[in-house]
Each structure stands twice: as structure tokens, then as C-alpha cells.
Amino acid sequence: MDFTIPLLILAIPLGMFLLLGLAGMKMSHKTAGVLGTLGMGTVLVLSYFTAFQYYFSGNPEFISEAGQRLQSIIFNVDWLAFTPNLVIRLGFLLDPISAMMLIVIPTISFMVHLYSLGYMKGEKGFQRYYAFLSLFSFSMLGLVVATNIFQMYIFWELVGASSYLLIGFFYTLPSAVSASKKAFIVTRFADLGFLVGILILSFYTQTFDFITLTSDPGSVLASTAGATFMGCSVLTLAMVLIFMGGMGKSAMMPLHIWLPDAMEGPTPVSALIHAATMVVAGVYLVARMFPVYLQVPSSLEFVLVIGAITALYAAVVACCQIDIKRVLAFSTISQIAFMMVSLGVARPEIHECLGYMASMFHLFTHAMFKALLFLGAGALIHAVHSNNYTAMGGLRKYMPITHITFLIGCLAIAGIPPFAGFFSKDEILVAVYGYSTFWGIWMSCVAGLTAFYMFRIYYLIFWWNEPDYHHRPHDGEMVMSLPLIILAAVSTVAGFIHFGEFVTWQGHEYQIHMDYVVAGISVAIALVGIFFARFLYLKENDRPRRMADSCRWLWTAANRRFYWDEIYMFITHKIIFNGICRPIAWFDRAVIDGSMNGLAIVTNKASVAIKNLQSGRVQQYVLLYLIGALLLAVITAWCVL
């Protein structure tokens, strides 16, 4: 395939970033917004075209005679050569998952660009906002098409930085500043693991290249056999550390704390970065390295356990949040954890790695309906100027479009057929039950909780009781509603895509079989969740309060997110800041600098002491001279005798 179009997919957002970033201040808001949106629109078209080429052209570059989808490098240029083997290349890799991401990212990004024209209207720094969006799109696209792990790391850092910039968009708000800082530092910490993982892996395999690593992992990894580092097998260590990077970006426990705070950013940004695209980078990373992970089943177990715990934790916490964006944030964490679990249980012997396919499928559908939910939440916040559901209620009458689309989103995430979430979640549950019943039941419970908390906020927002609105809420303007409608439509029908045809582990087609037992159970659980929510929150009543009172400590704990933030605060502030940084700074000033100053003082004192010998008092000189002379005489005499 010609490299022009793929190159343009990356170059246009970058160019747009530079253009808007450097010249944005000279433009009007409208020009900048339209320019950014048009740029993204072009990218959207180009990447649809590319993905279409990949899936449907039948080009032998992309699909073998036997119908296996291939990994194809469109271009790959040397960027930085560390050693002859270890070279960072910047390239463009097309394979089933990157082609899928080429659909997801520009779609969501374009929707968000469009939506923001309305949502961010009149905000100070509008041009800057679009510049950052472009930067993010560039980095995210660069990340998914990375041909080697280091390219991925580069763009990984770049998405982190653009996320930082966008979270802190309202830089005058201290909460936004600290949220952005937190997001960056937590993910940076995770990236440290990623980096060390890369260092270890690349040292032993002498390659960064994904294709080399994944096409025949057994032989590439042969050199790691038996190698240990501080008592662990290096390979396990490397894979776990690389996963740590993914944990950070994808907000897995215990590195999840930044994501809820990241909701301080503008809502469209939350939709784009913190719901649909960047946060799934961790999942994408594991999927990318999946053949290597398969070589180390213990690391996949690790992925599974982390994922499962996070899923439950986030779902429980989501039930007790007041801020609707926080609810959505925890729901995102929980759903990403679903994907992680799904990857964790993927084994060739279990439905031909169904988990892998299911995870990617869920990534796809989740991106759509979660972006929808966030944009819907944005419309709500725009209308009532508050993030809390307590300021909302009965909005179905005022905001019909938002209501319907939000409901579709909720149904999709709850896994009610025929909405998209049902199909993908069902595949995940099938995969999990195939692996172990225990985790299957666990994840089913989480799915039930998902339905409950989503409908909880749905009812609280759109039903419940109507507070006094200062001015009548209404749907957003057309540029805001249009993305909602489009995404709602996609969320409705996306489940019917034969995903197994397009994205599977090794590119072989996989026929999805509906497992009616699992499907039935999950739908039933979801319905139970929904009805429970309806029972509690349809109309104003005191049942929710009574329920919360009945186990107050649990409610408080969940509301405070099980005190993770406090724990982190304690570790970072009390232990690291007060326990390490301050003592070191003190040590530096007092001991190191003190000893240097001490040296100076001693010299000074000594010179003062010696200075007294040069007193100008002749008699003292003579006395000293005499003593010296006599001593010399004695010594001489001593020697002579």
C-alpha cells in the first residue's frame, strides 16, 4: 500500500497542532475550531479509507491466500539507532487491531471536535484547546500504528503529555492543575515500569520490533530462558513491568487514582481521552504484545487478577458517587478492566483465544457508547452548570435528544440486546466462563452492578424529582446533538458487526457463536440491576437514603473510593515528600554543604590563628626565632651526639 495516506493520517493532526499552537492566537475562535474539525474530518476519511483497504481490499499485503489477516508495515523509518539491532523506527503498522483503532480514534476524535465547537464556545483558549486535541489525536494515532515497542513508548508519553495539557486546560482552577499533575505523575510512574520492561525485553531479544517479537515469540524469547534478575525470571518481570505501563494508562488498580480526578478537564476531553481512546492504550498494549504474554501464562494471570479486582472495585465505587462524571469515570475503569480480564483469560485452547477478540470488540463498542455517555453528560452539565446529579432530575422533559441518546448509552453499557454492549460483553463472559467459573461469576456480578449504577444515574438525572432550575435546561445546539445521535446510532447497531471476521488473535476468521446460557444469565442480571435501580430511583423517595444508612460505613468508604486517594496522599506526601525529599534536602544543606562550609570555616579559623603569629610584635618574632634556633641547635646536637 502506498504510504502517502497513512503518512497523512499522522501528519495532518501534527500539522494542525503546530498551526493552531503557533498561529492560533492570531485566529478567531471560529476559524481555529473549524480548521481543527476539518483537519480531523480529513483524517477520519483517510483512516476509514485505510481501514477499508485493509479489511476489504483483499490485497495480498493484508490477507493471505488462506484468509489470514497479516501484519503489514506501510513505512518504517529509522529514527534513533542505539545499537545496530536496537533501532527506534517510526513507522505505520497495519494489522487487524491497528486498523480497528484507525476507525475508533478518528471517529471519536471527530465527534469530539465537532461537539466541542458548541461545548467550548467562548471559552478562553479555544484555539489552544483545538491545538491540544490535534496533538492528542496525532499521538494516539501514532501509538496504535506503532511498529515497535519504543515507538509505542514515545507516543505513549506524548498522549500522556497531551492528556496532561487537556486535563489542565482550565489552568486557573487549582483542582484542574492538581488533577493534571496527578494524572501525569501516576502514569509516569507506571511508564517507569514500562520503560524498564522494555529495557529488559529488548536487551534479551535484541529487538523492539512487534512483528519480530510476536510472529515467533518462542524463538525470539529463547535467549531469556533461565535468565533471572534479582530472583525473578526476566521474561516474567519484563512482561509484568510492561503491563504496569498499561495499568497506569488504563487506570487499573492500584494506579487508577488519576482517572476520576482527570474529569476536571473539559467534558469532551474526558469523552475522547479518558473514556474512549487513551485509557484503552493499556489494553491495546497487552493485545499488541499478546503472543509474548502467551509465553508467560503467569503474567496473563496477573493481568486477569488485576483486571477482575479493578472491575469489581470500580463498579462498587461507581454506585456511590454523586458527580456524574465520576460515575462515568469509574464505569470506564470497570469496563476497561473487563477488557483486561478478557485478555487475561484468552488462551488458544479456550475458543481459539476468544478473549482476545472479545476484548477488542468490547474496546470498540465501549469507545462508542462511553463517548456517547460522556458527551451526553457534557450536554447535561452544559445545561445545568453542575456536575452533580443532585442538581439534576426530571430532565427527560427538557432535553429529549440527550435523554434518548443517554438511555441508549446506558442500555448499551448494561448489556441489553440488541445494543452494542450486549454482544461484546457477552463474548467476554463466554471467554471468562470458558477459563474459570469463579471469575465468570465474579464478572457477571460486575456486569449486574454496571447495569445498576448506570441506571441509577440515569433515573436520578432524567426522572427522580425536578429541582428548581434557574433557567430552563435545553438540549445543546446542533453541533452538540449531532455527535450524540451519530454515536447513539453506532452504539445501537455496532453489536451486529461480525467482529470475529475482522479482529482475531492471529488474523484467522472466528465465527461468533452465541452462547445462549451465558447471554441469558447476563441479560437477566442486567435486568435485575436495572429494575433495582428503577425501584430505588424512579421517583423521589427515601429508600436510597435508608439503604445508605443501613450500611453507612460501606457507603462512605465507597463514596470516598475506599480511601485510595488518602493512601496515596499519605505515601506521596508523608513518606516520600516529608520522609525522603525533605531529609535529603536537609542533608544536602546541613551535611554536604555544611561540611564544605565547615572546611571553609576551619581554613578561616586556621588562618586567623596563624595570622596572630604575624602580629607585628618584634619581641614575639624574636622569641619564636630564638625557640626555633635553640630547637635546631638541640636537634643538631642530638644528631651529632
Place this chain on the structure above:
Amino acid sequence: MESAGSIIMYWIIALSIVIFSVLTVTTRRILRSATFLLFTLFAAAALYFKLDYEFLGAVQIAVYAGGIVVLFVFSILLTSHPGHKSERLVSHRKWIGVLAALAALVVTGGALISRCGLACASLPEMSNPTMKTIGAAMMGTGSEQYLLPFEAISVLLLACIIGGVVVARKR
């Protein structure tokens, strides 16, 4: 074996050297100190005479007693009030002085005693150096002749004259 007169002479000289030296440094009146110095210098001159260096003794009397001590007296009169006593010595100062002097005495005396054989050389016979020999030695350039030091001293004295004038000149 020397004559009794010579021995008595010696004792007189030696005792006056010792006594006047001690008095020179112990008296608290500066003018007396200068006077005792004069006596010491005379005693030294007497010693030179006794050792048959008449010329040297003469020079000692002329230069030291006649020149230097007069200078001292003048300067004392210029710089201090008559009858002025120097203040009493601080005791630690005195002790430092005594200790230093004693140390020098002990070390040097020890050296003297340890070289007893040398120290016990008795007076050999010597003919008195005549003025002629002294003059020849001072003006000659040969072996054991001292024209160069003589000239150097002359230059030094000249420099001292000029320097003294410059330093003492009223500004």
C-alpha cells in the same frame, strides 16, 4: 701560667662584664641602662686589650663608647622625660624573658661543656698585630686580606647615612 696581675685583671674584666650586662637589662631607668651599657662596652674593650688586640679595643672605645652610646643618650633625651622610669614589668613577660635567656644559656652552655677539650685551650703566644699589618690586611686583595668587605661596609655606611637622613628628615 699567667701572671697574677693578668689573672686579677681578667677577673675584674669578667665580673664587670657580667655585672654591668645584668644591670643594663635590669635597671628601670633608661638613661642608667645606657650608662651601664657604656661600662659593659668599656669592659669589652678592656678584654680586647688584654687579648692583645689594641687596635680593636681602640675602635671599640671610639665607635661604641664614643659614638653609639652618645647616640643612645641623645635619643633617650629626645624621646623620654628626665627621671622617667619604665613601668614595672608584667610578671609573665619577665618570666618569658628569663626562661628564654636561661634556655639559651643552657643550650649554649651545654654545647660549651660538651666541647671541653676545645674550651680548655690555653692562651697561645701571639705577637701584637701592628697597625701596618692591619692596614695591609684591610686594604689588600690577596689571601686573608679584606678590601672587598671593607668596600662593602663603606657602601653600607654610605647607604646608612643617606637612609638615616631620609628617615629622620622632618616631613
Place this chain on the structure above:
Amino acid sequence: MDITLIYYLVPSLIMFCCGIYGFLTRKNMIAMLISLELMLNAIDINFVVFNRFLYPGSMEGMFFTLFAIAIAAAETAIAIAIIINIFRADKNINVEDASQMKN
């Protein structure tokens, strides 16, 4: 009784030590100068005595003393000039007050 070398050296040594004592203890600069003269004289005596006792034929010691007397004279003259100058400036010739080259 034989007056040997040491009989001459001991008075000169005592004279020298007196000089040391005086030099170290007196504050009056002229008194110090006087002590200095004592020491010089003691040395002169030594030269002469050694010359006379050990090398009676030659005149090194005597000449040394001769020159030393000349230098002592010069030195005293300069020193007294300086002292008088200091006195003129300070109205005082205490050595401890003159510990700096410049006031």
C-alpha cells in the same frame, strides 16, 4: 690558675643571655636596642676570643669584629632615626604600639 678559652666565653655568654632577656622584656625601643648591642658585643667577644685562642696567627676574627662594629654603628644610627620618627608620630616609643607598618 690558667685562664683558658672558656673563661672568656662564659662572660660573653652571660652577656648574650642578658641581651636576650632585655630584648624580650623591655618595651622601650631604645632599651631593646641597647640589649641588641649587648648581644652584638657578646658575639664580637666570641670572635675575638676564638681568633686569639685557636688561630693566633691570623686575623679573621678580629676583622670580623671590626666590621661588625662598623655595621652595628650604622644599624644603630638607622634604628635610632626610625625610633625618633616613630616618636615624632606617636609621642611614644613603646614597641607594642608600633605593631603595624602604618597607622
Place this chain on the structure above:
Amino acid sequence: MFSNILIYFVVIPLLMLGLLAVSQNMKQIRAVAVTGSLALLGLSVYLLTDYLSLRAAGADAPMLYTDSWSWFAPLNINMAVGVDGISIAMLILSSVILLTGSFASWKINPHPKEFFLWLVLLSTGVFGFFISIDLFTMFMFYEVALIPMYLLIGVWGSGKKNYSAMKLTLMLMGGSAFLMLGLIGIYYNGGHTWNIVEIAQGNLIDPSWQNFLFPMTFVGFGVLGAMFPFHTWSPDGHASAPTAVSMLHAGVLMKLGGYGCFRVAIYLMPQAAEELAWIFLILTGISVVYGAFSACVQTDLKYINAYSSVSHCGLVLFAILMLNTTAMTGAIMQMLSHGLMTALFFALIGMIYGRTHTRDIREMGGLMKIMPCLAVCYVIAGMASLGLPGLSGFVAEMTIFIGSFEHTDTFHRVFTILACCSIVITAVYILRVVGKLLFGPVYDEHHLSLTDATWWERTSTFALIVCVAAIGCFPNFFEELIKFTFSPQIFAVIGMN
């Protein structure tokens, strides 16, 4: 003598000195400073292209443009010059920073003429140092570069400038003492020659002597490279120094340390380096983390930056001690990167200080609103410092880490991972400063009336940002530049790859 291009790196600053001495007013002074540094920049860029074409044409000597003029024959002291890729990189760095530093001190007050005189004298030393391959001449230029620092800080500085100037000078002089001892030792044990290339190619220094001389020279240069525990001159010195001096000092002079460690200590005494590297690895490893942690709690902008320099320069020395090509390439990149980045930082801090008259981050806030241009530049500098891809810090650090990881033993691995940790800590302190200083509400009402960057300030910062981004985006040409320095014959002794 004047047919050799390198000599002009000393001649031009000397000419500048002469012209500065006769200039009458601020305009002429600026004109001389800017023209001169532009000429130097042009010269170094020309040198770079010429060097690359010579290499492409097949020149494979370790040093090119070599020349030697006898200076003091009895001790075999020559004015010997010659450069390889590393020196050229350093020359470019120095001229860029001299240029931007001139712009940054556009309004220096008082005594602008004297200020520039000393500044140019300092850079004479720097340029001379980088072109010299004779140890004695090198040392001489080294001292020429150090001494003006005393006056520059003492006269034009701020805060406790006397103390700082004294401390800085004394500590660096202490380092020089070690160095001098080491160099004399090298002379007498290295075949009575001061010429670096001869000594290195012949590996002339006896290994048992190397073990003594290596620590001497490494510590001597390490003091200037702010190696723990000899780094304490850096916070005080930088805090008191005027802007351009901080820039030159952190940007270039500290590189003299790193460069010297490499060029003298390691290059001439590879066996000892291999044997004793572990001691200094521990020290520099501590430097890296220690500097970063210390920076986390500072409140003075310049202190933060000074400690960050300790951390980054520690990484340079750390990489040099890894004794392999990749890590050393990384070290060179890091030197350039840190030089530019930290110069940018100090320029910006100077500009902010010039407006707000405080450097305490607790007394400022929301500057993004007041002076967006400076604030954006500061964010970019911060991003470069914490290693954002696309800016220079990233490529340098990654190269170092990959290189360091080539050692398989636990000791090296642990220290490499420790050094890697610095990227997190760096992020912490950079974001802390950015958050407090630039973002958030405006702290002081009086700051609202402050103005944004003037044209000369923009020139200075933009030029540095362009350089930082250029290195970050196109790092691959470094390999070309540095390839021949590690020619096999020199490091064959210790079997370095």
C-alpha cells in the same frame, strides 16, 4: 598558524574582547556581542558540515584539523588543537548559548561593558578548552573559563553573591588542584607528552599509575560536573549568578566537567576506568536520584534548577562511566540536551525574576495568564527536562538507559533502574513548579501589570527551543558525529564495544 580553522574559535573571542574594550555605548557592545557570537555559531556550524564531509570522504583519524605549535619546548607544552564529533557538538552548544546569553543580558546593568568583557573571556576559555588536545593548554583554558565566574557572580549577581562567588570559585579551584596533580602525573607517566591523542593511542600510562591518576582527574572534572558530593557550589552559585552567567555556567561550563571526564579521565586511562568505575557509578547514581529528590522541596526557582542540573549532569557522568558506545553517545546527547534546556530554564527564570523580583514559587502563581509567552516556553523547557519525546531530553535519556542496560550484572542493572527512577521524580518537581508558578490563580495582584517577553527575550528563548526540538526530533545524526571518537584502537585495550 591562522590556516587552521580551529584557532579562530579563540581568535574571534579575543577580537571581541578588543572591540568590547573600545566600544563606547550599549549599542556597540550589543553589536559586538551578537556579531561575534553569530560568527562563532556560523564557524561552528561550518565546522560541523566540513567535518561530516571529511568523515564521509573517509578521514578516519580520531581527531581532525589537528595542529600543534610549540609553546614551551623544555616541558613539551604545545598549543595543540584538534576536534572530533564530541568537541564539535560542544562547540556548537557553546556558541548557541553564548548567542542566546548575549540576548538574555540585553539590558544588563551596571557596567555592561565589563560584564560582556568577562563573559567573552569566559567563553574564550570554553572554546579554547574544547579545541585543545594538549592537556596543559586545555588546563589553562579551563582556568581561564573558571576565573571570570568569580567576578561575574560577585559583581553582577544577586542575593548572597559574595558567598556564592567565593564558594563556587574555591570549590572549582579545589577541583582544579586535583586536576593539575592528575595532569602532571599523566605527563610524567605518559611518556612526557601532553598530547591527548598520542597518549590515548599509545595507551602510554602505566596501569598502576592509572589507578591513581584516574580518580584525580575524574574528581577534578567531576567537581565541575557537579558530582555528588562536590555539587554544593552549584545551587548557591546558580542562584546568585546573573542570567547569562547561569546560562553559560550550567549550559556550558558544567559540560566542561563531563567532557573533561570523558576526554581525559576515561579516554586516556581506560583500564583504570574499567576497574574503578564502580566507585564513581555509585556517586553519580546517587547524584541522579539525590539531585532530583532535593529539587522536589526547593522553593527557589534557581535552586530547583540547580538541583535538577545536579541530577541531569549526574546522568551524564553516569553514562560516561558505563564505558560503552551507546551510553557514551547518550552522555553526549545529554550534555547537549541539558546544556540547551537548562540554559533555557535559566534564561526564563532570569526573565521572570526581572519582572516579579522574586524567585520564590510560593510568591508567584498564574503567570500563564500574565505572560503567556514566557510561561509556554517554561512549560516546553519543563517538558524537555522531564523527557517528553520530541524534545531533547528523551532521546538522551533513552540512549543512556539502553546503553547502561547492556551491562548484565546486578550492580549495573540496579543502578540503571535507579537512574531510570529519576524520570518520575523529575516529572514530580517539574510539574510542581509548573503547577505553582504558571497555573492556578494569580497570586499577586501586582503581577497583573507585568508585561510579556520582549523581542530580544523571545529571540533568546525561541532559539534555544528550536535547538532543543531539533535534537529531539532528529537525533540520528549524532551517531554519525560520534562514531569515530570511539575508534577501536583507543578502546581496544579494554575491549569496549
